[in-house]
Amino acid sequence: NAGVTQTPKFQVLKTGxxxxxxxxxxxxxxxxxxxxxxxxxxxxxxxxxxxxxxxDKGEVPNGYNVSRLNKREFSLRLESAAPSQTSxxxxxxxxxxxxLWEQYFGPxxxxxxx
Amino acid sequence: GDSVTQMEGxxxxxxxxxxxxxxxxxxxGYPSLFWYVxxxxxxxxxxxxxxxxxDKGSNKGFEAxxxxxxxxxHLEKGSVQVSDSAVYFCALFLPFSGSARQLTFxxxxxxxxxx
Numbered sequence: 421n422a423g424v425t426q427t428p429k430f431q432v433l434k435t436g437x438x439x440x441x442x443x444x445x446x447x448x449x450x451x452x453x454x455x456x457x458x459x460x461x462x463x464x465x466x467x468x469x470x471x472x473x474x475x476d477k478g479e480v481p482n483g484y485n486v487s488r489l490n491k492r493e494f495s496l497r498l499e500s501a502a503p504s505q506t507s508x509x510x511x512x513x514x515x516x517x518x519x520l521w522e523q524y525f526g527p528x529x530x531x532x533x534x
Numbered sequence: 535g536d537s538v539t540q541m542e543g544x545x546x547x548x549x550x551x552x553x554x555x556x557x558x559x560x561x562x563g564y565p566s567l568f569w570y571v572x573x574x575x576x577x578x579x580x581x582x583x584x585x586x587x588x589d590k591g592s593n594k595g596f597e598a599x600x601x602x603x604x605x606x607x608h609l610e611k612g613s614v615q616v617s618d619s620a621v622y623f624c625a626l627f628l629p630f631s632g633s634a635r636q637l638t639f640x641x642x643x644x645x646x647x648x649x
Contacts, residue, residue: 462639462640463623463637
């Protein structure tokens with residue numbers, strides 16, 4: 421049982437390049453989330469998916485797109501990377517029942533945009 | 535809007551010292567409250583939670599009590615260990631809020647415990 425996995429662990433992009441961050445969970449959770457973590461700002465929600473086939477914007481969605489490929493996988497795409505997107509990105513999942521608020525996090529992707 | 539305010543870090547303590555990390559919140563409803571911990575190089579893990587006023591969450595020697603009258607959820611541990619060195623996040627969740635299913639996090643408090 422791997423929990424939540426993310427790839428890649430590290431990435432360096434030049435301004436204007438695109439990339440997709442991958443996330444998968446094996447806990448059969450309905451809901452999945454993408455956060456970014458910046459120094460002194462905690463975690464901020466980028467997008468979430470309450471269930472397979474649905475996605476919604478979070479607090480900071482500009483510059484990002486997401487795809488809920490199936491129940492297990494939720495990807496985050498940067499179409500044209502900017503230095504302001506340098507951050508650590510975390511994927512999380514939770515079940516849709518009584519434990520909705522208990523989110524399980526992946527190990528993170530550290531992204532640098534130069 | 536909903537928000538969480540944590541005491542600024544970093545906090546440095548000697549092993550076996552008493553720990554308090556303050557957390558206060560602002561919310562329009564009756565939130566559930568959480569403490570998450572992030573060890574170096576890892577993602578966040580749920581440490582403890584409380585879902586209604588006067589509930590006490592506890593885990594691994596850490597405790598926090600949901601105080602509605604002071605809108606607080608301070609984290610405490612009686613005797614910290616070097617292995618407790620991590621970043622601690624306070625968070626709230628409003629299950630019926632317009633923003634649906636998101637946690638609102640504080641900015642995090644870095645704790646370093648020295649041997």
